[in-house]
Amino acid sequence: MDAELSRAIRDLIDEHDPATTPVADFLGARFDAGLAWVHFPEGLGGRSAPRSVQQEVNDAFAAAGAPTLDIGRHGIGLGMAAPTLLAHGSDEVRRRFLRPLWTGEEIWCQLFSEPGAGSDLAALGTRAVQEPDSGDWIVDGQKVWTSLAHEADWAILVTRTDPDVPKHRGMTYFVCDMHAPGVEVRPLRQATGEAEFNEVFLTGVRIPDAHRLGEVGDGWRVAQTTLMNERVAIGGHAEPREGGMIGVLARTWREHPELHTPALQDALLRLWVDAEAARLTSERLRQQLAAGQPGPEGSAAKLAFARLNQQISGLELELLGAEGLEYHDWTFRRPANPSMLEGSPGYRYLRAKGNSIEGGTSEILRGIIAERVLGLPQEIRVDKDVAWKDLPR
Amino acid sequence: MNATTTTDQGSTDQGGADLGYSEVEEELRANVRALLADRAPANATLARTEAEQTTDTALWRALAGELGVTGLPVPEELGGAGASWRETAVVLEELGRAVAPVPFFGSCVLATAALLALGERKILPQLASGEAVGTLAVPFAVAPGGAFPADVRVSGGLLSGTVRHVADALAADVLLVPAVAADGTAELYAVTGAAVEPMVSLDMTRQLAVVTLEEVEGILLASGADAATALDAALETGAALLASEQLGVAEWALTTTVAYAKERHQFGRPIGGFQAVKHRLADLWVLVTQLRAVARAGADAVDRDAERALYAALAQAFASGAAVTAAEEAVQLHGGIGFTWEHPAHLYLKRAKSASLALGAADRHRARIASLTHL
Numbered sequence: 001m002d003a004e005l006s007r008a009i010r011d012l013i014d015e016h017d018p019a020t021t022p023v024a025d026f027l028g029a030r031f032d033a034g035l036a037w038v039h040f041p042e043g044l045g046g047r048s049a050p051r052s053v054q055q056e057v058n059d060a061f062a063a064a065g066a067p068t069l070d071i072g073r074h075g076i077g078l079g080m081a082a083p084t085l086l087a088h089g090s091d092e093v094r095r096r097f098l099r100p101l102w103t104g105e106e107i108w109c110q111l112f113s114e115p116g117a118g119s120d121l122a123a124l125g126t127r128a129v130q131e132p133d134s135g136d137w138i139v140d141g142q143k144v145w146t147s148l149a150h151e152a153d154w155a156i157l158v159t160r161t162d163p164d165v166p167k168h169r170g171m172t173y174f175v176c177d178m179h180a181p182g183v184e185v186r187p188l189r190q191a192t193g194e195a196e197f198n199e200v201f202l203t204g205v206r207i208p209d210a211h212r213l214g215e216v217g218d219g220w221r222v223a224q225t226t227l228m229n230e231r232v233a234i235g236g237h238a239e240p241r242e243g244g245m246i247g248v249l250a251r252t253w254r255e256h257p258e259l260h261t262p263a264l265q266d267a268l269l270r271l272w273v274d275a276e277a278a279r280l281t282s283e284r285l286r287q288q289l290a291a292g293q294p295g296p297e298g299s300a301a302k303l304a305f306a307r308l309n310q311q312i313s314g315l316e317l318e319l320l321g322a323e324g325l326e327y328h329d330w331t332f333r334r335p336a337n338p339s340m341l342e343g344s345p346g347y348r349y350l351r352a353k354g355n356s357i358e359g360g361t362s363e364i365l366r367g368i369i370a371e372r373v374l375g376l377p378q379e380i381r382v383d384k385d386v387a388w389k390d391l392p393r
Numbered sequence: 394m395n396a397t398t399t400t401d402q403g404s405t406d407q408g409g410a411d412l413g414y415s416e417v418e419e420e421l422r423a424n425v426r427a428l429l430a431d432r433a434p435a436n437a438t439l440a441r442t443e444a445e446q447t448t449d450t451a452l453w454r455a456l457a458g459e460l461g462v463t464g465l466p467v468p469e470e471l472g473g474a475g476a477s478w479r480e481t482a483v484v485l486e487e488l489g490r491a492v493a494p495v496p497f498f499g500s501c502v503l504a505t506a507a508l509l510a511l512g513e514r515k516i517l518p519q520l521a522s523g524e525a526v527g528t529l530a531v532p533f534a535v536a537p538g539g540a541f542p543a544d545v546r547v548s549g550g551l552l553s554g555t556v557r558h559v560a561d562a563l564a565a566d567v568l569l570v571p572a573v574a575a576d577g578t579a580e581l582y583a584v585t586g587a588a589v590e591p592m593v594s595l596d597m598t599r600q601l602a603v604v605t606l607e608e609v610e611g612i613l614l615a616s617g618a619d620a621a622t623a624l625d626a627a628l629e630t631g632a633a634l635l636a637s638e639q640l641g642v643a644e645w646a647l648t649t650t651v652a653y654a655k656e657r658h659q660f661g662r663p664i665g666g667f668q669a670v671k672h673r674l675a676d677l678w679v680l681v682t683q684l685r686a687v688a689r690a691g692a693d694a695v696d697r698d699a700e701r702a703l704y705a706a707l708a709q710a711f712a713s714g715a716a717v718t719a720a721e722e723a724v725q726l727h728g729g730i731g732f733t734w735e736h737p738a739h740l741y742l743k744r745a746k747s748a749s750l751a752l753g754a755a756d757r758h759r760a761r762i763a764s765l766t767h768l
Contacts, residue, residue: 250766250768253768254767254768265763265768266756266759268768269710269759269760269762269763269768270759272762272766272768273707273710273711273759273762274711276687276707276711277683277684277686277687277707277711278683280410280412280683280686280687280689280690281682281683281685281686281687283410283412283686284412284413284685284686284689287411287412287413288413297682300678300679300682303679304679304683363672365675366671366672366675366676367668367671367672367675369675369678369679370665370671370672370674370675371671373675373678374651374665374671374674374675374678375651375655376651376654376655376663376665376666376670376671376674377655377662377663377665377666378666379666379668380666
């Protein structure tokens with residue numbers, strides 16, 4: 001980090017006391033000073049600095065006690081919408097949306113998956129038709145598995161605009177107003193009993209053409225930017241030793257010597273070793289990524305953590321024995337900020353099952369690694385040259 | 394050669410590990426790899442396993458003389474390169490990738506670590522230059538953190554005893570022998586007059602030997618706590634760095650198998666196009682990626698002397714299984730050819746399985762982790 005950057009951070013902190021400045025004001029000042037995403041262009045929260053210094057900038061603000069947004073409510077905006085808006089939005093779109101996204105004044109969600117388009121996202125069928133006179137798009141369809149839809153102000157949305165061409169070519173990407181008429185959000189209850197996610201029904205929703213990201217028909221390429229960043233966001237964060245689920249299990253073990261058996265101890269130690277290996281791998285990835293763009297390596301981290309979380313939470317129930325037969329509460333609720341580390345052991349066990357499904361199933365991720373990292377032959381595609389409307393479903 | 398990545402942070406800092414490779418390290422890797430590609434091709438290594446002399450002394454001389462990699466962690470004033478254990482780990486990766494039949498691990502890791510811990514100045518320069526080969530005369534399966542080896546006894550100043558399964562003793566000029574004195578004191582000797590007999594070993598690219606001492610003279614290097622400290626240093630450094638050799642073995646298994654899966658056709662397609670094969674290789678890539686992080690963490694921990702015991706245990710608890718899995722997958726996914734003598738896959742399988750037992754099998758290292766982390 002060069003002297004100019006250090007000075008800019010110091011000046012900002014001097015002028016806006018982190019302890020007393022309201023969060024949105026502080027973050028707004030940070031955006032305006034080009035210290036939000038330093039690799040973004042000037043005027044859009046950045047200063048065209050190398051991406052590699054971002055971590056140092058974040059660390060400097062953290063050291064000064066500067067506020068940050070809750071990643072649970074703003075992770076989709078910060079991790080996925082922002083890089084997509086930057087890469088594919090018009091100047092007008094970028095200026096309108098990036099600042100309130102960064103300050104947390106607007107919450108974002110992601111309208112991608114559909115009941116008929118999960119792993120095969122490109123098969124999605126939510127239709128967007130352009131009105132000839134106004135140029136506005138009218139959207140009809142259903143999305144699922146949507147975190148934060150009930151709180152979100154805006155969504156990133158992928159639609160079908162041309163059903164007569166093969167599926168990858170006929171999609172278009174939009175920013176959708178979640179308060180617009182025709183947007184209906186219903187909670188989607190999960191195996192845990194809670195509803196972290198939603199179904200979103202779109203009926204005649206009007207979107208101005210100015211809120212399109214990328215060209216008409218180019219939605220798949222735009223979505224790739226979002227998805228690569230999603231996998232990094234899910235799998236690519238640094239943890240201290242025993243920082244994740246293994247820490248919960250290790251603490252339970254240490255606090256309950258009466259539960260110890262040699263077989264359970266060996267199972268625990270195997271998972272401890274695997275968790276430490278996964279942690280070091282993420283740390284190594286983080287050290288490498290500090291400089292570059294997200295790559296398919298993020299998929300490996302996500303794959304490893306999904307498997308570990310499931311194994312660790314399963315062992316936790318076995319360790320607890322009779323207590324593992326209980327569950328804290330099946331009452332339907334919408335958790336404000338669900339955390340596997342704070343819930344009950346039964347909750348952890350059930351919630352971890354989602355880890356190998358959300359953000360790309362483990363099977364899809366193995367395919368990505370095999371093809372993009374190892375260069376193995378692609379799957380034989382029977383739907384490649386078939387118009388979307390003619391696909392079997 | 395300069396150590397560009399070493400740091401001098403505190404001894405228990407788990408956050409300061411550098412898990413990457415410096416440019417100097419990558420350059421070193423390229424040089425070692427080029428030499429091995431030239432002088433240690435697979436067919437020669439295979440033939441060497443059935444030769445009278447299973448050590449490739451010409452290759453050893455080239456590593457020592459042409460590349461100067463036999464004394465990387467040894468200070469320059471003792472004839473070394475004044476580099477670090479991190480670079481040594483990079484050399485081990487390449488030696489593992491070639492299952493090269495040279496006594497590098499015994500001489501440049503085990504013996505060198507023990508002598509460095511003692512501040513020894515006479516033997517160390519000879520090992521650093523490669524003009525002499527040393528090794529630690531302990532059973533190769535002995536784990537760090539156990540009791541001091543009592544295979545050899547001292548009586549009237551002379552050493553007697555038998556140590557089985559000693560790695561790199563066949564090529565050694567000098568053996569570092571842990572021994573127990575009549576009063577029970579732990580001692581460490583340098584010995585040149587031992588009888589060394591080859592053993593038929595699972596891994597003939599690193600043939601083991603029986604070392605027999607019958608009232609042999611030795612030079613006393615250390616006794617009591619110093620001897621125990623030197624032995625700990627050797628075994629923990631060895632356990633941590635062996636992971637880099639295992640990484641090399643696993644990397645060979647992965648890259649060779651991926652290449653084969655692209656080229657081998659059955660049912661009119663490359664077998665690497667079948668999802669049953671693709672997903673196994675993807676899982677293997679994840680495993681090797683993790684092994685790399687663990688191996689780098691191990692080398693870095695030894696280099697910084699930060700949580701060395703824990704990282705050594707982690708290294709072997711993880712790397713042993715990972716390298717064996719990689720080698721086993723290589724054999725299976727090569728199908729028929731992978732089970733033949735002519736294909737080198739079996740050399741890697743034997744190296745991986747033997748290395749997983751070396752310096753203690755994974756369960757011993759998990760037990761060490763349990764005691765170090767109160768689990």
